[in-house]
Amino acid sequence: MGLSDQVEVPQPIKFVLNWGRKYSLWVFNFGLACCAIEFIATSMSQHDFIRLGVIPFAHGPRQADLMVVSGTLTDKMAPAVKRLYEQMPDPKYVISFGSCANCGGPYWDSYSVTKGVDQIIPVDVYVPGCPPRPEALLQGIIKLQSQIQDESLKQRYAAKPAPELAAEAR
Amino acid sequence: MTPEEIGQRFTAFLEGEAIETESSYGTATVTVPRERFADAVTFAKTTRGLDFTFFDFLTGVDEADNGYGVVTHLYSPIHGHHVLIRTVVPNDDPHLPSLSGVFAGANWHERETWEMFGVVFDGHPNLVKLLLSDEFEGHPLRKEFLLTSRVVKPWPGAKEPGE
Numbered sequence: 001m002g003l004s005d006q007v008e009v010p011q012p013i014k015f016v017l018n019w020g021r022k023y024s025l026w027v028f029n030f031g032l033a034c035c036a037i038e039f040i041a042t043s044m045s046q047h048d049f050i051r052l053g054v055i056p057f058a059h060g061p062r063q064a065d066l067m068v069v070s071g072t073l074t075d076k077m078a079p080a081v082k083r084l085y086e087q088m089p090d091p092k093y094v095i096s097f098g099s100c101a102n103c104g105g106p107y108w109d110s111y112s113v114t115k116g117v118d119q120i121i122p123v124d125v126y127v128p129g130c131p132p133r134p135e136a137l138l139q140g141i142i143k144l145q146s147q148i149q150d151e152s153l154k155q156r157y158a159a160k161p162a163p164e165l166a167a168e169a170r
Numbered sequence: 171m172t173p174e175e176i177g178q179r180f181t182a183f184l185e186g187e188a189i190e191t192e193s194s195y196g197t198a199t200v201t202v203p204r205e206r207f208a209d210a211v212t213f214a215k216t217t218r219g220l221d222f223t224f225f226d227f228l229t230g231v232d233e234a235d236n237g238y239g240v241v242t243h244l245y246s247p248i249h250g251h252h253v254l255i256r257t258v259v260p261n262d263d264p265h266l267p268s269l270s271g272v273f274a275g276a277n278w279h280e281r282e283t284w285e286m287f288g289v290v291f292d293g294h295p296n297l298v299k300l301l302l303s304d305e306f307e308g309h310p311l312r313k314e315f316l317l318t319s320r321v322v323k324p325w326p327g328a329k330e331p332g333e
Contacts, residue, residue, distance in 0.1 A: 027189045109319040111310040112302065 013037025021065070021091065023053030024146040026140075028064035028088070030081060035098035035131040039070045042134035052141055061087040066144070068137075069123075072100035072107060073114045085121045090126075091153060095140050096123045099130040106130065134148045171219070171251050173198035179220060183213050199254040207240070207257045208267040214244055214253060215272060221246045222253055223274035228280060230287035232313045237261050238289050242269065242276070259289060268294040286311040 009017065029039050043056040050056070058064035061084045072075050073081060085094070096117050099105030104115035117123060124147060127140040176198040177191030190201040202210045214222040222244035231239035241256035259266055268291040269276040280291040288309035291297060298308040299306070308315055 043325060074303075076301065109317045109325075111306075111315070115319075158254075169263070 003007045018149050022145040025054045025066040026058040026064045027054050027066045028061050030069045036072035038131045042137045047134040064088050066093045068097050069101045069117045070097040073117050074112050076116055078114050078120050082120045093124045096126045097127045102126050118169045176253055197252045201256050204257045204259050204266050210255050212272050221248045225275045228276050230283045238264050238287050264289045267292050
C-alpha cells in the first residue's frame with residue numbers, strides 16, 4: 001500500500017483522495033443467481049448507477065475496486081469467490097447483495113449453500129431483500145460511498161498485515 | 171404407439187423376468203430387474219418401432235426400506251412417444267450397471283445420482299463428484315441424510331397442509 005497505511009494523510013488531502021475514490025468504483029459483478037438480474041437492472045438506463053460513479057463490468061477482478069456478490073453462494077463456488085477477491089487490488093470493497101449472500105436466505109437449511117459470503121471475505125455493506133429492488137442497491141452504494149468518504153486508509157490497513165495469497169492466485 | 175403397446179413390447183422382450191408395466195398420465199412406465207436395466211435401455215434405443223434415441227434424464231428416488239429407485243426417461247423424436255424405465259436397487263448393495271456406454275449423455279446424470287443417492291454405477295468411466303465440493307461427505311438427497319441446520323433449529327412452518 002505504500003505510505004498511506006504508514007502515516008495519516010492530512011485532512012484536506014484525505015478528503016480529496018476519498019472523494020476521488022468513492023466516485024470511481026469500478027465494479028465487478030459476482031452474479032450467482034437471480035439477484036444478478038437486479039444488479040444488471042441497476043446498471044441499465046432506468047436506474048443507472050454510473051451517475052453515482054459506479055462503473056459496471058470491470059474487465060476482471062484486477063481492474064475492479066468494488067465486488068458485488070449478488071446471489072446464492074454455494075460451498076463449491078466459495079473458493080472461486082475468495083480467489084477473485086484476493087486478485088482485486090487494494091483498496092477494495094464488497095457489497096453483499098440479497099438474502100442468500102447475506103446469510104444463506106431461503107437456503108438456510110441447505111447442505112450445499114454457504115451461510116453468508118462474510119464467512120469467507122470481509123463485507124462492507126449488506127443489502128437485504130429477496131431479491132432487493134435496484135433502489136436498494138443504489139442505497140447500498142450511497143452507504144458505501146459515505147463510508148469511503150469517512151475512512152482512513154491508515155486505520156483500514158495499518159492494523160491488518162497484507163493477506164497471504166493463495167499459491168495459485170499469484 | 172400407446173403406452174400399453176410400449177409396455178407389451180418390453181414384456182415380450184423380457185419374457186419370464188420380474189417386469190411390471192403401467193401407464194401413468196399417458197406415459198409408459200416399465201419396471202425391470204436391475205440386472206436387465208442396461209439391456210432394457212439398449213432394447214428401447216435400438217429396436218425399430220420403439221426408437222427411443224433421445225436420452226432425457228436419469229435420476230434416483232429414495233424409497234426408504236424398499237431401496238433406491240433409479241429411473242430414466244427416454245423419448246423418441248421419430249414417433250413422439252415417451253417411456254420411463256425404472257429399477258430398484260437394495261439399500262445394502264446399491265449397485266447398477268452404467269448406461270454411459272449406451273447413451274454418452276448418461277455420464278453426468280449417473281455421477282449426480284451417485285453423489286446424491288450413493289448408487290454406484292459399475293463400469294462408469296469417471297465416477298467422481300460432479301456438483302458437490304470435493305470434501306463433502308455423505309449423500310445429501312437420501313432421506314437419512316441429516317441437515318445440521320435443521321437439527322439446531324426445527325423447520326419453522328407447517329410441513330403438511332392443515333398442520
